[in-house]
Amino acid sequence: MKLADLGEFGFIERIQRAVAKLEGSGVRLGIGDDCAVLELPAGQVLLTSTDLLIEEIHFRSDWSDWRALGGKCVAVNVSDVAAMGGSPRHLYLGLAIPATMTMDDLDAFLAGFLETAADYGAVLVGGDTCRSPGPLMISVTVEGAVPADQVVTRSGARPGDAIYVSGTLGDSALALQRLQSNRPMAEELADCHHRPKARVALGRALAEAQIPSAMIDVSDGVLADLGHILDASAVGARLEQALWPLSSEFRQALAEESALFELALSGGEDYELLFTVPSDKEHLLADLFADVPVTRIGTVTEAEQGLLLVDEAGEMRSARAKGFNHFQG
Amino acid sequence: MKLADLGEFGFIERIQRAVAKLEGSGVRLGIGDDCAVLELPAGQVLLTSTDLLIEEIHFRSDWSDWRALGGKCVAVNVSDVAAMGGSPRHLYLGLAIPATMTMDDLDAFLAGFLETAADYGAVLVGGDTCRSPGPLMISVTVEGAVPADQVVTRSGARPGDAIYVSGTLGDSALALQRLQSNRPMAEELADCHHRPKARVALGRALAEAQIPSAMIDVSDGVLADLGHILDASAVGARLEQALWPLSSEFRQALAEESALFELALSGGEDYELLFTVPSDKEHLLADLFADVPVTRIGTVTEAEQGLLLVDEAGEMRSARAKGFNHFQG
Numbered sequence: 058m059k060l061a062d063l064g065e066f067g068f069i070e071r072i073q074r075a076v077a078k079l080e081g082s083g084v085r086l087g088i089g090d091d092c093a094v095l096e097l098p099a100g101q102v103l104l105t106s107t108d109l110l111i112e113e114i115h116f117r118s119d120w121s122d123w124r125a126l127g128g129k130c131v132a133v134n135v136s137d138v139a140a141m142g143g144s145p146r147h148l149y150l151g152l153a154i155p156a157t158m159t160m161d162d163l164d165a166f167l168a169g170f171l172e173t174a175a176d177y178g179a180v181l182v183g184g185d186t187c188r189s190p191g192p193l194m195i196s197v198t199v200e201g202a203v204p205a206d207q208v209v210t211r212s213g214a215r216p217g218d219a220i221y222v223s224g225t226l227g228d229s230a231l232a233l234q235r236l237q238s239n240r241p242m243a244e245e246l247a248d249c250h251h252r253p254k255a256r257v258a259l260g261r262a263l264a265e266a267q268i269p270s271a272m273i274d275v276s277d278g279v280l281a282d283l284g285h286i287l288d289a290s291a292v293g294a295r296l297e298q299a300l301w302p303l304s305s306e307f308r309q310a311l312a313e314e315s316a317l318f319e320l321a322l323s324g325g326e327d328y329e330l331l332f333t334v335p336s337d338k339e340h341l342l343a344d345l346f347a348d349v350p351v352t353r354i355g356t357v358t359e360a361e362q363g364l365l366l367v368d369e370a371g372e373m374r375s376a377r378a379k380g381f382n383h384f385q386g
Numbered sequence: 387m388k389l390a391d392l393g394e395f396g397f398i399e400r401i402q403r404a405v406a407k408l409e410g411s412g413v414r415l416g417i418g419d420d421c422a423v424l425e426l427p428a429g430q431v432l433l434t435s436t437d438l439l440i441e442e443i444h445f446r447s448d449w450s451d452w453r454a455l456g457g458k459c460v461a462v463n464v465s466d467v468a469a470m471g472g473s474p475r476h477l478y479l480g481l482a483i484p485a486t487m488t489m490d491d492l493d494a495f496l497a498g499f500l501e502t503a504a505d506y507g508a509v510l511v512g513g514d515t516c517r518s519p520g521p522l523m524i525s526v527t528v529e530g531a532v533p534a535d536q537v538v539t540r541s542g543a544r545p546g547d548a549i550y551v552s553g554t555l556g557d558s559a560l561a562l563q564r565l566q567s568n569r570p571m572a573e574e575l576a577d578c579h580h581r582p583k584a585r586v587a588l589g590r591a592l593a594e595a596q597i598p599s600a601m602i603d604v605s606d607g608v609l610a611d612l613g614h615i616l617d618a619s620a621v622g623a624r625l626e627q628a629l630w631p632l633s634s635e636f637r638q639a640l641a642e643e644s645a646l647f648e649l650a651l652s653g654g655e656d657y658e659l660l661f662t663v664p665s666d667k668e669h670l671l672a673d674l675f676a677d678v679p680v681t682r683i684g685t686v687t688e689a690e691q692g693l694l695l696v697d698e699a700g701e702m703r704s705a706r707a708k709g710f711n712h713f714q715g
Contacts, residue, residue, distance in 0.1 A: 060713045068713065085431060089618070090539050091469040091602060092433035092530070097426060102414060104421040107478040107512055107527055113519045114482075140420040149436040151480075151525045153443075154713075183436055188713060190442045191520020196480045198436055198527045201421070210419050273420060289418070384389050384397065384483075384517060 058160045068163075068186060075171055076181050082146060084180055093182035095147055101202040106137035112155075112192035120236055123162045125251040127169025133276070134197040135177050136255035136328045140274040141210070142264025143203035145179040145257065151196035153189035177257050207264040209332070214271040214290035218333040218357040221342070223256050223349050225304040226279060230324020231317065246306045253328040259349045260330055268341050269332035278323035279354075280376055282331055284364065290333075293362035296355035296376065299369050322366070322376070333357055387489045397492075397515060404500055405510050411475060413509055422511035424476055430531040435466035441484075441521035449565055452491045454580040456498025459526050462605070464506050465584035465657045467530035469603040471538040471593020474508040474586065480525035482518035506586050536593040538661070543600040543619035547662040547686040550671070552585050552678050554633040555608055559653020560646065575635045582657040588678045589659055597670050598661035607652035608683075609705055611660055613693065619662075622691035625684035625705065628698050651695070651705070662686055 060068060073088045083096035097103055110130055112118055135145040150170065154163070174181055179199065232250035235242040256274070263269050271290055273282045279296075287294055301321055303311065311317050334342065342351060358365075366376035389397060402417045412425035426432055439459055441447055464474045479499065483492070503510055508528065561579035564571040585603070592598050600619055602611045608625075616623055630650055632640065640646050663671065671680060687694075695705035 063713070065713050085537070086539060090541075091466040092435040092472070094470065094537055094539075095432040095434065096534075097432060103424040103426060103432065103529070105424065105476070105478065105512060105527075105529065106421040107480055107514050107525070109480045109482055109514045109516055109523075109525065111482050111516060111518060111523070114516055137420040141423065143421070147434070149434065149527060151436055151438045153438055153440050153523060183434060185436050185438045185525075187438055187440060187443055189440060189520070189523075191518070191523075194438070194440070194482060194518075194523045196436065196438065196514075196525035196527075198434075198478060200432070200434065200529075205425075208414070208423055210415060210423075212419075384392070384394050 060154065060160055060163065063160065065186060072167060072181070075167060077171070077175060082180050084147065084182055087180065087182040093147065095182065097202050100204055102205045102208060104138050104141050104143040104201040104203055105198065106134060107196065107198040108134045110195040110197070112194070118193065122251060123165035124169035127166040128173035128252060130195055130197050131170055131173040131177065132253050132255045132328060134199045135179065135257060136274040136276070138199055138201035139255050139257045139260030140272050140330060141203060142207050142260050142272065143201035144261060145177050145199050145201040147182045147200040148174050148179050149198040150181060150184035152184070152186045153194040154186065155189045155191070155193055158193060177255060203264060207267065209264050209269050209272040211271050211273055211286045211289035214286050214292050214333040214357045215335065216292055216357050216359050218270050218335050219339055219353050220283070220294060220296070220333055220355040220357060221351045221353050222275065222279065222302065222329050222331045223259055223351050224327070224329040225302045225307065226275070226327055226329065227307050227321030227324050228304050229253060229326040230320040231307055231310055234320065243306055250326065253326060255328055256330045256349060262345050263332065266341055266345065268334055268338050270335055272330060272332040275327040275329045275331050277325050279331060280323050280364065286331070286333065287364060291360050293358040293360050293364060294355055295358050295362065295365045295367065297367050300352060300354045302350070302352040389483065389489055389492065392489065394515060401496060401510070404496060406500070406504060411509050413476070413511055416509065416511040422476065424511070426531050429533055431534045431537060433467050433470050433472040433530040433532055434527065435463060436525065436527040437463045439524040439526070441523070447522065451580060452494035453498035456495040457502035457581060459524055460499055460502040460506065461582050461584045461657060463526040463528045464508065464586060465603040465605070467528055468584050468586045468589035469601050469659060470532060471536050471589050471601065472530035472532035473590060474506050474528050474530040476511045476529040477503050477508050478527040479510060479513035481513070481515045482523040483515065484518045484520065484522055487522060506584060532593060536596065538593050538598050538601040540600050540602055540615045540618035543615050543621050543662040543686050544664065545621055545686050545688050547599050547664050548668055548682050549612070549623060549625065549662055549684040549686060550680045550682050551604065551608065551631065551658050551660045552588055552680050553656070553658040554631045554636065555604070555656055555658065556636050556650030556653050557633050558582060558655040559649040560636055560639055563649065572635055579655065582655060584657055585659045585678060591674050592661065595670055595674060597663055597667050599664055601659060601661040604656040604658045604660050606654050608660060609652050609693065615660070615662065616693060620689050622687040622689050622693060623684055624687050624691065624694045624696065626696050629681060629683045631679070631681040
């Protein structure tokens with residue numbers, strides 16, 4: 058089966074059939090009209106975010122398992138809703154498809170997209186599709202919801218707050234480096250890059266307990282993303298390298314090449330949650346989640362102090378963000 | 387000023403500064419966090435639609451005034467909300483930008499995008515931006531709202547309903563044909579292609595008065611888009627060519643080449659509203675809108691009759707949809 062034989066509307070119907078019905082999702086009308094028609098739970102506000110994923114920029118098709126890529130598109134986008142404390146509800150998928158992509162590739166991509174959406178409780182309710190004269194271009198938009206008094210933004214961090222991060226840092230960047238240099242690696246490490254998890258349950262639990270004063274997801278590296286919190290909150294921070302949460306794979310690589318630590322500071326695509334916690338709320342963290350570890354990595358300071366990093370020898374240095382910038386370098 | 391010098395975050399801040407504040411728009415948080423945070427009016431449902439616009443597929447940069455293109459991206463997308471009877475509220479813009487695009491081009495594009503958004507009462511509240519290794523790729527997502535009992539879908543048409551369309555048909559396709567064959571044309575005609583209008587006020591007025599039984603916007607040509615209503619409503623239709631609303635520019639071209647009528651049947655990008663009206667509600671149309679003409683072009687029939695077109699000589703023929711299909715031809 059070729060996409061050209063199936064045609065645009067045949068392809069859309071194929072997607073429509075593959076989308077699972079989700080009871081209680083508030084979807085009055087999904088794929089198949091000019092717009093999706095949706096209800097939000099009473100007392101909740103809408104959270105919306107959109108992401109582009111472009112072949113050769115965000116992914117390489119020769120490194121990608123199409124099913125994993127479909128899932129990653131969802132996780133990356135849903136992670137933004139998690140970072141505001143919300144629950145993802147609806148997804149929209151735009152696909153500009155090069156002629157080289159086969160129907161099997163597309164089916165695998167869609168299977169990954171839809172199964173991951175279901176994992177996070179979200180439904181695909183709309184999109185757009187066309188031919189691409191260049192690379193595969195994917196746009197994903199997510200709508201979520203959160204009780205109006207539980208929204209967590211980037212701007213609420215205050216001096217004295219503790220800085221926490223979920224999971225471990227640098228694994229995705231390490232896996233990418235291995236891919237780029239064509240070196241073998243454990244499947245577990247490769248999965249950190251190809252199959253990232255969005256911390257939706259953790260984000261909801263934190264927001265519901267009203268623990269974080271500010272939160273963001275780590276997509277551009279901790280230093281860059283913490284930088285966004287510091288800018289929005291007009292504060293500074295001191296980070297302790299000795300506290301950094303690292304996986305056993307990462308520690309092993311680090312033992313061979315100490316410069317790799319940079320990846321745990323500035324590598325992208327961890328999709329962990331980075332959040333600040335007022336000291337009188339830190340004790341609430343202990344009971345919250347047995348399944349995802351969270352680690353204190355530093356303290357919010359006055360803005361004048363900037364962003365300081367204390368290394369394992371106790372030396373302090375200024376650590377300006379060096380996250381990925383799409384138009385430079 | 388080059389985009390590479392401005393950088394990704396500089397570019398986003400530039401957009402953020404250019405976005406006008408809109409009182410009463412329900413925007414709790416716009417550009418600058420992981421998600422936009424939004425309120426919907428009580429009793430209204432959310433309407434969301436997403437569109438891709440790809441260079442060389444949907445537009446050619448050598449034919450495009452960047453400001454007009456920015457406006458067209460909004461109008462095309464907002465038109466989907468109009469077709470459900472809603473009011474557009476929030477917009478999201480994804481831009482994958484080739485290195486050849488200058489900052490002046492981008493500023494003009496954004497100016498057109500933002501001024502057109504404001505015309506329709508919508509605010510740009512989020513997006514994503516990155517480099518493109520291929521063509522310029524634009525994704526636009528719109529969120530609108532409509533009172534829950536005023537949603538107009540494609541599926542409510544019933545035999546005996548009258549079929550109406552707003553404005554005139556075929557102008558955009560005629561202008562595109564002139565562009566493709568490098569022939570001169572009146573600015574008014576060119577504007578139909580480059581600066582289409584979304585019929586937001588008309589769509590709202592129709593929905594509020596609960597006149598249409600079904601509605602769609604004409605993006606792929608009347609035959610194709612009416613076909614979607616017929617499929618969704620399980621009905622047929624008989625169209626009268628003699629009733630077709632044509633502009634004076636189109637009539638003039640038609641006088642020279644009668645085959646051009648095909649453009650008024652199957653040409654795309656009119657962005658007019660095509661809707662069906664139960665006979666007991668037709669009288670309500672007269673009072674509704676002095677500013678946009680609506681014209682009756684046919685009647686809904688039983689499904690078995692299919693889609694029939696009666697030409698000016700009274701000859702009847704089957705008129706299967708031949709709208710644009712992105713993966714064929």
